[in-house]
Amino acid sequence: MYSALPERDSSAAVVTLDRREGPFGEVALRRRGQDYEIIANGCFLMDTADGRSERLLIGVALEELDRTGPVARPSLLIGGLGVGFSLAHAAAEPRWGRIAVVERESAIIDWHRGGPLAAFSAGALEDERVEVLHTDLLEYLAGADGARYDALCLDIDNGPDWTVTDGNAGLYGADGLAVLRHRLEPGGVLAVWSARPSPAFEEELRAAGFSDVVTHEIEVARGVPDVVHLARRAR
Known part of the structure; x- marks a missing residue:
């Protein structure tokens, strides 16, 4: 658990x-x-204002991959470009191989390409390992390219119980988790950011066949902690 920051x-x-x-x-x-x-x-x-939990999303995924033996040049899919903390943290780690980031909003991509958010993605969009996929995450996951990743790190909502877009709710249920599991390499890691803990989502992960389910908490100035839900696809 991470210590709280002063209130904004x-x-x-x-x-x-x-x-x-x-x-x-x-x-x-x-x-x-x-x-x-x-x-x-x-x-x-x-x-x-903070960024600890977005960086943790990437960090714990790599740590979990290492726990059972390091993966050479692991591939990473980040769901959501956002303010760029997760992508910048991934690009700063030379061990990652391919880094794909899915972002459906063209405005957010523009704000990172020469806009005010460029300072927070810290040049990661120019990294040769990084590919920005301008599409909806659910459409990409259901698409025909079939690419699999060693880690899927998702930060597209305020959490499984508090979706920004109604259609995203399906991602956190049985059908959506089956798609995510299919997109992971055997032994791959799923990390999901949430603005609050979700015991129900932990149970959904287990029911969908994920193992090693754990929740990392990050204290905030007020209210319940931010969390990262972590799970692994069996080998």
Whole structure:
């Protein structure tokens, strides 16, 4: 468990820097004091104030792969570019091989390519190992390319029990977990970010045939901790 950070300054001025309508609704980029926020259809999605849990998402996946013997140049799929913390953390680790990041919002990709969020992805989009896939994660997973990964790290919602897009709810049930399991190499690792713990999702993971299910908590200034749910596909 990680220690809590001081509470953010809620009195800081908020400025909307960009707002766009897309096929999934409105997405906006705001600046609150020194921090940036992504808002999807009026719902707070993430910001640049912390980043510990987004980095942990990547770190614990690699640690879990190492636990049963290091994988040479493991492949990684990141679900959601967001503010770039997860991608930057992955690109800073030379051991990762292919790094694919799926992002459905063209605006978010633009904000990282010469926009205000470029500083937080830290040049990772130019890394030769990195491929940005501009598509919806569910459509990609159900697609025909059939690529498998050693690690799937997902941060596309506020968690299995609190989805930003209604259609994403299926990803966390039996059918969605079966697709995720199929996209993992034998012994591969699934890591899922959540804004709060979900014992029900832990049980869904076990029922879907995942093993070594564990939840890592990250304390926040107020409320329940952020978590990363971790599980492994059997070899």
